[in-house]
Amino acid sequence: MSKDVRWDCRLSGLMYRLLLRMRLIRKSPCVILAVTVPLAVLILHVWSPKFYSVVDIQNRANPADVLDSSCFVPSRKYPHLSFTLNEDVLKLLPRNSCRCEVEPRLASSLQIFGKPFTIQLSEVIPPSELAECNRLRDEEYQKHMQRTQTLADKLIIAPANSPLQYPVQGVEVRPLQTILVPGLKLEDMGQEVYKVTLSATLGTFNIAAVVEDVKVTGAAEMNLALSSAHLDNLNQQLEFVTYTNMVFHPNTADIVQLKSDGHEASFTIKIRHAPTPKLFEPGSSSSDYNISAMVTIATKTFLRYDKLRILINSIRRFYPTITIIIADDSEFPEKVDGPYIEQYFMPFGKGWFAGRNLAISQVTTKYFLWVDDDFIFSTRTKVEKLVDVLEKTTLDLVGGAVREISGFITTFRQMISVHPGGRAGDCLSTEPGYYHVIKGFPNCVVTDGIVNFFLARTDKVLQVGFDPRLRRAAHLEFFIDGLGILHVGSCDDVIVDHASKVKLPWMKNTKEKVYEKFRYPESSDSSIQFKHRLFYFKNRFQCLRHD
Numbered sequence: 001m002s003k004d005v006r007w008d009c010r011l012s013g014l015m016y017r018l019l020l021r022m023r024l025i026r027k028s029p030c031v032i033l034a035v036t037v038p039l040a041v042l043i044l045h046v047w048s049p050k051f052y053s054v055v056d057i058q059n060r061a062n063p064a065d066v067l068d069s070s071c072f073v074p075s076r077k078y079p080h081l082s083f084t085l086n087e088d089v090l091k092l093l094p095r096n097s098c099r100c101e102v103e104p105r106l107a108s109s110l111q112i113f114g115k116p117f118t119i120q121l122s123e124v125i126p127p128s129e130l131a132e133c134n135r136l137r138d139e140e141y142q143k144h145m146q147r148t149q150t151l152a153d154k155l156i157i158a159p160a161n162s163p164l165q166y167p168v169q170g171v172e173v174r175p176l177q178t179i180l181v182p183g184l185k186l187e188d189m190g191q192e193v194y195k196v197t198l199s200a201t202l203g204t205f206n207i208a209a210v211v212e213d214v215k216v217t218g219a220a221e222m223n224l225a226l227s228s229a230h231l232d233n234l235n236q237q238l239e240f241v242t243y244t245n246m247v248f249h250p251n252t253a254d255i256v257q258l259k260s261d262g263h264e265a266s267f268t269i270k271i272r273h274a275p276t277p278k279l280f281e282p283g284s285s286s287s288d289y290n291i292s293a294m295v296t297i298a299t300k301t302f303l304r305y306d307k308l309r310i311l312i313n314s315i316r317r318f319y320p321t322i323t324i325i326i327a328d329d330s331e332f333p334e335k336v337d338g339p340y341i342e343q344y345f346m347p348f349g350k351g352w353f354a355g356r357n358l359a360i361s362q363v364t365t366k367y368f369l370w371v372d373d374d375f376i377f378s379t380r381t382k383v384e385k386l387v388d389v390l391e392k393t394t395l396d397l398v399g400g401a402v403r404e405i406s407g408f409i410t411t412f413r414q415m416i417s418v419h420p421g422g423r424a425g426d427c428l429s430t431e432p433g434y435y436h437v438i439k440g441f442p443n444c445v446v447t448d449g450i451v452n453f454f455l456a457r458t459d460k461v462l463q464v465g466f467d468p469r470l471r472r473a474a475h476l477e478f479f480i481d482g483l484g485i486l487h488v489g490s491c492d493d494v495i496v497d498h499a500s501k502v503k504l505p506w507m508k509n510t511k512e513k514v515y516e517k518f519r520y521p522e523s524s525d526s527s528i529q530f531k532h533r534l535f536y537f538k539n540r541f542q543c544l545r546h547d
């Protein structure tokens with residue numbers, strides 16, 4: 001046997017274990033050989049050096065010029081003009097209306113639904129802790145804003161290349177609330193009378209101040225007309241135009257038509273609630289991460305209590321106070337006791353994804369670390385490193401590496417793409433690999449799917465969920481459901497050990513045999529067919545391809 005062939009054979013053995021781990025095959029040795037030799041060649045091809053770019057995905061500063069609707073300072077661009085503030089309209093502007101006070105009108109009226117009340121929430125924080133609490137809250141909020149804002153929120157004003165100046169994007173109003181419309185202006189075209197009209201369909205215009213020598217018609221209506229013989233007066237008046245959303249229909253937009261002398265422009269005002277942040281207290285104010293306060297370890301078990309106890313003991317060597325959540329759907333469950341352990345019992349055989357869903361629904365920390373019940377922590381299982389990646393980048397989920405008894409290390413990085421396919425449905429394709437290395441984290445890359453060992457943002461994963469219809473062999477399905485929602489990374493320098501799974505049949509004990517009967521049922525063809533049905537109907541794919 002030549003050296004190369006021997007190497008291929010060894011690789012085939014590794015591939016077989018790897019594929020077993022990925023629940024791809026459970027067939028006879030002939031099939032294995034037929035499948036793994038070409039696969040090994042393919043893997044060799046994939047492993048041949050490629051040059052990936054390094055991309056900076058660190059949390060960025062907020063776009064500085066996102067429209068700040070919180071303060072209104074009348075502009076003094078035309079100092080020679082005077083104006084009178086319109087108090088009725090001014091009090092509708094956001095900063096002026098953020099106050100928790102019972103309206104006098106309601107305080108005295110009939111109280112069918114109980115007495116109106118207000119609560120100042122900062123009062124629940126002990127005064128001695130308030131300053132620190134505010135500082136941490138500001139810090140977490142800044143990070144949240146950095147993650148949720150994009151350049152599409154940036155305010156862009158079209159310069160006056162037609163005589164109309166107006167905001168191209170970045171104008172946003174909360175449902176039924178009022179904003180000043182920024183950036184409106186008319187350039188001089190030598191008219192005798194300067195006239196501008198604005199029209200909308202989901203709200204009305206008004207003026208927050210009255211400027212002399214400007215005629216205003218249609219205040220508090222959907223069509224507003226402004227005219228003046230003096231351009232400066234008109235432009236000063238345009239600075240005071242407000243928009244009030246009148247139709248409660250969040251996540252829509254109003255299109256404003258702006259016209260003057262045959263010139264026309266339109267721009268959108270987004271109507272939406274600002275997403276309510278869900279911030280977590282970091283548990284310490286020092287620069288070191290408090291892992292127990294930030295991370296919960298979640299796992300699902302089925303019968304393998306011996307393995308689970310080994311996992312828990314290994315975690316406790318390094319993280320004595322981290323909470324461990326166990327979802328358990330065994331037929332005859334055993335109680336797993338210990339501090340910081342929560343075991344949830346489920347109906348027998350509810351399955352893999354239902355268990356993940358249950359475990360994750362009970363997490364109360366910012367992040368959770370997913371582990372299989374037959375993993376073992378070692379000195380290389382540095383959860384801090386994964387926390388650092390999620391704290392400093394826009395990633396939602398970052399995988400580590402799993403080390404098999406054989407020494408083989410897998411990160412199972414998968415790129416997933418969906419190509420539009422018309423009425424027949426879309427085409428799904430997956431291939432091993434990743435897109436780019438992450439700047440500042442040379443061991444980490446960005447991809448779409450990763451191994452069963454990952455740290456994730458709890459709120460983002462709850463948005464995707466684990467489809468409980470997938471009862472057995474399933475993993476990549478979660479990442480397919482998460483496409484477009486989750487930003488996924490993978491680091492190969494945080495490694496967890498995997499208790500051996502490859503055992504000769506006569507060495508297995510009864511429990512292991514029962515486990516395998518459920519985990520890899522003989523009739524697995526039907527479960528694969530079911531999975532394909534979900535792809536077809538739920539995800540609306542017409543086909544799938546794995547390279």
Ligand SMILES: *[C@@H]1O[C@H](CO)[C@@H](O)[C@H](O)[C@H]1NC(C)=O
Nearest residue numbers: 282283284285290291292293
């Ligand atoms: C870390 O967080 C836990 C849980 O919130 C808390 O009990 C502990 O005191 C914190 N440790 C430090 C060093 O701040």
